[in-house]
Amino acid sequence: MTIAKDAKIYVAxxxxxxxxxxxxxxxxxGYDNLLLRTRREVNLTDAAxxxxxxxxxxxxxxILTAGKVGGIQANIGDPVxxxxxxxxxxxxxxxxxxEAGVRDLxxxxxSCMYPKDYNNPLKEEYLLAAPLEPTNExxxxxxxxxxxxxxxxxxxxxxxxxxxxxxxxxGPGDHFxxxxxxxxxxxxxxxRKAQTTGAKTIEIWGDGSARREFLYIDDLxxxxxxxxxxxxxxxxxxxxxxxxxxxxxxxxxxAAEALGWDGEFTFDTSRPVGMATKLLDSSxxxxxxxxxRTGPTEGIRKTYEYHLSMEKELVH
Numbered sequence: 082m083t084i085a086k087d088a089k090i091y092v093a094x095x096x097x098x099x100x101x102x103x104x105x106x107x108x109x110x111g112y113d114n115l116l117l118r119t120r121r122e123v124n125l126t127d128a129a130x131x132x133x134x135x136x137x138x139x140x141x142x143x144i145l146t147a148g149k150v151g152g153i154q155a156n157i158g159d160p161v162x163x164x165x166x167x168x169x170x171x172x173x174x175x176x177x178x179x180e181a182g183v184r185d186l187x188x189x190x191x192s193c194m195y196p197k198d199y200n201n202p203l204k205e206e207y208l209l210a211a212p213l214e215p216t217n218e219x220x221x222x223x224x225x226x227x228x229x230x231x232x233x234x235x236x237x238x239x240x241x242x243x244x245x246x247x248x249x250x251x252g253p254g255d256h257f258x259x260x261x262x263x264x265x266x267x268x269x270x271x272x273r274k275a276q277t278t279g280a281k282t283i284e285i286w287g288d289g290s291a292r293r294e295f296l297y298i299d300d301l302x303x304x305x306x307x308x309x310x311x312x313x314x315x316x317x318x319x320x321x322x323x324x325x326x327x328x329x330x331x332x333x334x335x336a337a338e339a340l341g342w343d344g345e346f347t348f349d350t351s352r353p354v355g356m357a358t359k360l361l362d363s364s365x366x367x368x369x370x371x372x373x374r375t376g377p378t379e380g381i382r383k384t385y386e387y388h389l390s391m392e393k394e395l396v397h
Contacts, residue, residue, distance in 0.1 A: 082241075082311075082312055082313040083309065083310045083311070083312075084112075084141065084142050084185065084309040084310070084312060085141075086110075086111045086112055086113070087113070087114055088112070088114060088141035088142055089114045089116055089138065089139070089140045089141050089142075090107065090112055090114065090115050090116065090140060090141065090142045090143075090144060091115075091116040091134075091135075091138065091140035091142070091143045091144070092104050092107075092115060092116070092117055092144045092146065093125060093143060093144065093145045093146060093147045093170075093174050094125075094145070094146040094147025094148065095115075095117045095118075095146075096119060096120075097146060097147065097148075097150070097254065098150075098250060098252070098254040098255050098256075098298055099146040099189055099247075099250065099254075099298065099301070099302065100144075100146040100147065100254075101253075101254040102252070102253070102254055102298045102299055102301070102302040103144055103146060103302040103305055103306070104117060105299075105302075106299065106302045106303055106305070106306050107306060110306055112306075112309075116138055116140055118134065125147050125169075125170045125173055125174060126166060126169040126170060126173065127173070128169075128172075128173045128176075128177070131173040131174055131177045132173075132177045132180065132181075134177070135177040135178055135180065135181035135183065136177075136180075136181050139181055139182070139183075140178075140181075140183055141183070141184075141185065142183070142185045142186070142187070142309070142312075143174065143178045143183055143185070143186040143187070144186075144187045144189075144305070145171070145174050145175065145186065145187070145188045145189065145227070146189050147170050147174070148166075148167045148170055148171075148223075148224075149162060149163055149166040149167055149170075149220075150220075150256075150263075151163070151256075151262075151263075152262055152263050152264065152267060153216050153217065153286075153353055153354070153355055156216055156217040156219065156220055157216055157353065160218065160219035161219070162219075163217070163219040163220040163223065164219035164220070164222055164223050166223075167219075167220060167223030167224065167227070168222075168223045168226055168227075171188075171223060171224075171226060171227030171230065172226075172227075172230065175188070175227065175230050175231060175234065175242065176230075178242075179234055179238060179240065183240070184240050184241055185240075185241045185242075185312050186231065186234075186240070186241070186242040186243070187243055187245065187305065187308065187309075187312070188227055188228060188231050188242065188243065188244045188245070189244075189245055189247065190224050190225075190227070190228050190244045190245065190246040190247070190318070191220070191221070191224045191246065191247070192246060192247065192248045192249065192294070192320075192322070192359055192361055193213070193214060193217050193220060193221040193224065193359075194208060194213075194221050194224045194225050194228065194246060195207055195208065195213075195359070196209075196210050196211035196212060196213060197211070197212055197213055197214040197215070197356055198214075198356055198357050198358065199211050201358050201359070201360045202322075202360045202361055202362035202363075203320070203359070203360065203361050203362055204320070204362045205246070205316070205318040205319065205320055205362075205365065208225065208228075208318065209225070214355055214356050216353050216355050217355070227244075228244040228246075228317075228318065230242075231243065231244050231317070232244070232317045232318075235317065241312055241313055243308075243312065243315040243316070243317060243318075243319070244317060244318050244319070245301075245304075245305065245308070245319050245321050246318060246319065246320050246321065246361070247296055247301050247320075247321045247322065248293075248294040248295065248296050248320075248321070248322040248323060248359070248360075248361050249263060249264065249265075249293055249294060249295045249296070249359075250263070250295070250296055250297075250298050250301060251263060251264075251265035251266060251295055251296075251297065251298065251380060251381075251384055252297050252298035252299060252380060252383060252384050252387070253298065253299075253383065253384065253387035254298065254387075255298075255384065255387075257269065257270040257388055257391070264293060264295070264329065264332065265295055265332065265336075265380075265381065265384060266384065266388075268332055268333055268336045268381075269336060269340070269381065269384050269385050269388050270388065271283050272336055272337060272340050272342045272385075273340070273385070273388060273389075273392075275342055275344060276340070276341075276342055280344065281344040281345065282344055282345050282346070282347050283333070283344060283345075283346055283347070284346075284347050284348070284349055285329060285330065285333060285346050285347070285348050285349070286329075286349055286352035286353070286354055287329065287348065287349070287350060287352055287353075287354035288348050288350050289328055289329045289330030289333070289346070289348060290328055290329070290330070290357075291328065291329050291354045291355065291356070291357055291358070292326045292327065292328050292329075292357070292358045292359070292360070293326055293327065293328075293329065293332070293359060294322050294323050294324075294325065294326040294359065294360050294361060295323060295327075295332070295377060295380075296321070296322060296323045296373060297373070297375035297379075297380035297383070299375070300323075300373040300374055300375050301321055304321060304366070304370075304371055307369070307370055308369070311369065314369075315369070316365065319365055319366055319369070320361040320362060320363045320365065320366060321361075321363055321366050321371060322360070322361030322362075322363040322366075323373050324363060324373065325360075326358070326359070326360045327377065329354070330346065332377065332381075333346055335377055335378055335381060336381050336385075338378075339378050339381045339382045339385065340381075340382075340385055
C-alpha cells in the first residue's frame with residue numbers, strides 16, 4: 082500500500098531535528114497536504130487537545146517525531162521529565178490516532194532503546210533482552226513504551242503502526258545549547274566557540290574511546306519518505322543506521338579538520354560517557370532499499386554551515 086501524494090500527513094514535532102527534516106523532504110517529493118502544528122498551537126502532552134486535533138483533522142498518516150530530547154547531561158539532570166513527557170506525548174498521539182481511525186502511523190524510536198553494552202551490532206530482536214544504559218534510561222523506557230504501543234495497536238486492531246529505530250542523528254535542525262545538545266552538535270558548537278575566542282584546547286568527556294554511530298538527518302528522512310511507498314510491508318521494528326561507527330575522539334578530530342581548527346583536546350575521565358559501543362545492525366533496512374549517502378565529514382560541514390546561519394539570524 083502506498084501513501085498517496087495528496088494524503089493528509091500529520092507530522093507531530095515538525096520543529097525538531099527529525100520533524101523539520103521530514104517536512105522538508107515530504108514537500109520536496111510532492112506531498113502537499115501536510116498538517117503541521119507548533120507546541121503553542123497544540124500541546125502534545127495534553128491528551129484532550131491531541132484528541133480534538135485528530136478528530137477534527139482526521140489525517141491519513143501520522144509521523145510521530147515529537148519528544149523531549151537531549152544529551153547525557155540533560156538526561157542525567159532530568160530523568161523524570163524525559164520519562165514522563167515522552168510517555169505522555171507517545172500515548173496521547175498514538176491513542177488519539179487510533180481513536181480517530183488513522184490506519185497508518187510511523188514512529189521514530191532511538192538506538193538507546195537497546196540494552197547497555199550488549200551484543201554489537203544491535204539487532205531488532207535484542208529489545209528488552211538486558212538492562213538499559215542508566216544515563217538515559219528514562220528516555221529509553223519512554224521510547225520502548227511508544228514502540229510497544231504501536232506493535233500492540235497493530236496486533237489488536239489491525240492498524241499499520243510501525244517503528245523505525247535510527248542510530249544517533251545530527252544535521253540542520255539540531256540543538257546546539259550545551260545543556261541539551263547531542264554529541265555532533267556539541268562538538269560543532271565547542272569548535273565554533275574555540276574559533277571565536279581563540280581557545281587552543283577543547284575538553285572531551287571521558288577518554289574519547291567510546292564508539293558511536295551517527296547518521297545525517299536528511300538520509301534518514303529520505304528513507305522515511307521511501308517507506309511511505311510500502312508501509313504495509315514494513316516490520317514492526319526496523320533499524321536504520323549508518324553502518325559504521327567511530328570513536329568520540331574520531332568525531333572531534335574529523336570536525337576539527339572539517340572546520341579548520343588546529344587546537345588540542347584534553348580529557349575529563351570523571352565525566353559520564355554512556356555505552357562503550359552502540360552500533361546498529363541495519364541489514365533488514367537494506368532489504369527495503371536503505372542506502373545512506375552522507376559521510377561524517379560532509380555531514381559535519383553541513384551542520385556547521387547550519388550553525389553559522391543560525392548565528393546570523395540571531396544577530397539580525
